[in-house]
Amino acid sequence: MSWTRRHLLDIQSLTAEEIVTVLDTARALKEVGRRAIKTFPALRGKTVVNLFVEPSTRTRTSFELAEQRLSADIVNFTAEASSLRKGETLKDTARNLEAMNVDFIVIRHSAAGAPHFLARVLQAHVINAGDGAHEHPTQALLDLFTIRERKGRIEGLNVTIIGDILYSRVARSDIWGLTKLGARVTLCGPSTLVPREFEQLGCRVTYDLKEAIRDADVINLLRIQHERQRRTMFPGVQEYIQFFGINPARMAWTKPDVLIMHPGPINRGVEIDSETADGERSVILEQVTNGMAVRMAVLFLVNGGRGPQEVIAA
Amino acid sequence: MGQRILILNTAAVQRMLARMAHEIAEANEESGRVALVGIQRGGVTLARRLAERLAMIWGHPVPVGALDVSLHRDDLDQRLAPEVHPTLIPFDVNDRTVVLVDDVLFSGRTIRAAMDALNDLGRPRRIQLATLIDRGHRELPIKADFVGKNVPTALEERIEVCLSEVGGGGEDAVFLERP
Secondary structure: OOOOOOOOOOOOOOOHHHHHHHHHHHHHHHHHOOOOOOOOOHHHEEEEEEEEEOOOOHHHHHHHHHHHHOEEEEEEEHHHHHHHHOOOOOOHHHHHHHOOOOOEEEEEOOOOOOHHHHHOOOOOEEEEEEEEEEEEHHHHHHHHHHHHHHHHHOOOOOOOEEOOOOOOOOHHHHHHHHHHOOOOOEOOOOOOOHHHHHHHOOOOOOOOOHHOOOOOEEEEOOHHHHHOOOOOOOOOOHHHHHHHHHHHHOOOOOOOOOEEEEEOOOOOOOOOOOHHHHHOOEEEHHHHHHHHHHHHHHHHHOOOOOOOOOOOOO | OOOOEEEHHHHHHHHHHHHHHHHHHOOOOOHEEEEEEOOOOHHHHHHHHHHHHHHHOOOOOOOOEOOHHHHHHHOOOOEEEEEEEEOEEOOOOOOOOOEEEEEOOOOHHHHHHHHHHHOOOOOOOOEEEEEEEEOOOOOOOOOEEEEEEEOOOOOOOEEEEOOEEOOOOOOEEEEEEEE
8 A cells, every 4th residue: 555646647657556556446446336325525525626628528427426426526627618718828727726726636638748737836636637648547547457357467468459559648558557567568550550669668569460469368449549640640441440450350369368448439340340349358338437436546545645644543 | 662562362352252242242132133344454353253252142143244434534635545445244234233343442533434434335223333442532422332441541552453363373462552
């Protein structure tokens, strides 16, 4: 048990022990979701602002539910309805929020480093809900949680990530988290979207799908991020499906107990066909359930004060 | 270097638990309604032991659960986040007599949190409190129904309960630690 951080900004700066602390806390909190009364007063009286400068439904909803379960007061703040549209800088927006005595800021922003910037200028706890193509730490934590829950461990597993690695903050956070916990990570996809430079993060890079998935214990599929690509980085959707799409024929190449994961939203028929997405190897919906438990754990842990962790009731 | 004084040995702990089990049995005529709930972590082992003894007295099994109270603590933003342990209550608490079990009763804040946590799981007919050691210094109006031993302490002293099941090296012991 070790958590002394006031913010969750990225996976890169976490230790393996800190990651395990989040996963263990999330495991205990997941059970609360099965009770008749699913809320508890850990963040009662605290105000959380969900500052989603970039659109998101799944992550924002997941954070909102997590915050509600912890009994926090919630303010939602989206780009469309905010003064950011009127030219206000992020710093001014944030300082205004702080002037309203906000305790937590959950931020999604198109600029890498935006959460780190807020953490420097504000007193509030900052949680990164995705910054540009940099990191999406809670997604990586829920992926790790799902893998550990299903496989019993992470160390020594072969995890293959397929798709748009270059523009993916999920891929970066997953790579950091998986390698810190001792998994072997393989990246696969079109060479324009999976540059060899990623080998410097301790991954294996291959452009041969069969070779990438043959020994995999986990296959994590990423969406092609059309919105992040400045120019077309792959020849066409049909060609992507032909070379990298996962379908029942290709599942025959894999280990029988491989897990299929996807951070969503799925482009059905592109990176994965419907039969596989809804099939028995798929844990895509479990990832969504686990996402709430992980986000509850993160909010709970960063809320901790600075004092010594004394033994309860002794 | 502080002092570590043995105040109870294995035999003393066993005798205390035997007496507490009989007191619980005496106070609860409707034995079928009673369930024991240990507070994570120290209370869980004690709840199991008391349940075994009660099962022998009553001649039927007694349900046991484990309750984590860390989510209901009132000092969460004043300290590092506590470790959260699983809550496992394998029975319906509604309409039951729930005996909360803890190893050391001190400020009473843990028990306050435990009652809140328990109420999230249902509405017990009655809640009773059993503690191995009552060391005083209550900060809330809370009193135990069943006490193993009252140990007057100074505020800066600590009570350490070691049980054979959990790293006690096969022995039960209760120590008073002075800084």
